Amino acid sequence: MEFFQCVPLSEARDTIIDYLKNSIIHSETVHLSDALGRIAAEDIVAKDDVPAFSRSTVDGFAVQSADTFGASESASSLFSIIGEVAMGEEALMEIFSGDAVSIPTGGMLPLGADGVVMLEHTEQPDSNHLLVLKMVAPGENVVAKGEDIQGGTTIIEKGQRIAPQHIGVLAACGCATIPVCKKVEVAIISTGDELVDIEESLTFGQVRDVNSYALGALLLEMGCAVKHMGIVKDSYQKFFDVLSKAITNCQLVIISGGSSVGARDYTVKAIDALGSPGVLIHGVSIKPGKPTIFGMIDAVPVFGLPGHPAAALTVCKQLVKVAVRQLMGQEQPIEPIGIPASLIRNVASAPGRDDFINVRLSKQDGKYIVSPILGKSGLIRIMAQADGIVHIPSDKSGLYNGEIIEVLLNKSKE
Secondary structure, eight states, X not given: OOTTOOEEHHHHHHHHHHHHTTOOOOEEEEEGGGOTTOBBSSOEEOSSOBSSSOEESSSEEEEOGGGGTTOOSSSOEEEEEEEEOOTTSOOOOBXXXXXXXXXXXXXXXXXXXXXXXXXXXXXXXXXXXXXXXXXXXXXXXXXXTTSSBOTTSEEEOTTOBOOHHXXXXXXXXXXXXXXXEOOOEEEEEEEOTTEEOTTSOOOTTOEEOOHHHHHHHHHHHTTOEEEEEEEEOSOHHHHHHHHHHHHHHOSEEEEETTXXXXXXXXXXXXXXXXXXXXEEEEOEEEESOOSOEEEEETTEEEEEEOSSHHHHHHHIIIIIHHHHHHHTTOOOOSSOOOEEEEEOSOEEOOTTSEEEEEEEEEEEXXXXXXXXXXXXXXXXXXXXXXXXXXXXXXXXXXXXXXXXXXXXXXXXXX
């Protein structure tokens, strides 16, 4: 396969999904306290109603709501207080017309009651009688049995990432253990004679290994387990040995710098030699990230990413993430959700190529405005300065000053 037989970004995504569609997703069971950020391996169904009983949402008195109709401060309704509901205990009494029972927030609604009068809307002339100064509707100040969650309903769908709010729902349903997909084990191989680890001192001609750390952080954020395979110098045999070890121990391999001029022959040759179908993509119509490699060594997907950090991270977000989601059993998002903002200058782009531009986001007169961050593609600081990215599709020749565009956020604006 010749270098730079570029395929469109959409075709590259489809190829990745197609080759990973039959991947076996292994699962494990974790405690709820360890489930945050994990992917549900199956539908999780509520076994019981939440709440398990009808309960009050305020401190007050449980009554039959019909007895309060017409009640006001000038014409109060009179009730007999027949008891009190204790917090955390079953309400054993039954309410009939004209009865009232003292109830705390969260207390169980007694049989026969269908509403709760707030304490501040009542007066007690003595310990046995109650004056209601405001009428309540049926169901007012009450959460009915199963109103929040009904037993038998699906509360978490297979493939859904478990967020903090889901943890609360699962806790309410008594789900102490959760079936989740195992984390995708990703090997990161850095290549290049010029690379040294971040703990080493630099000499002229050397650069620190940025990509393995930046890519590792991004993959951790995706929910992967990352294994750093170290820096491999430009030797085919050394590279072959490390890649062979990586595909044996991991479910996904990323080669940082594996698409560069010096390393691409090693990458393509090693992928093709280690298993079929071998290299499937060798060049993607994307900027930054054109010299990207994707292949399959038997069942293990392998990516060769450009050496420039901005390009490597862009490809990781646009293509590697597709593979990770597929391996974790997640549905691919149709379109990322962005923030609409007004562009403050023209941005040129070459038709036939998907461009991803680092931008700054700010607010002016109550509206978001976006400005591209200018600088050469290899500058690392641009990534740290960016609030987000703007995607220019391949069918557009650029963006124009004043155009409303979608900004895909890197970080929150607080």
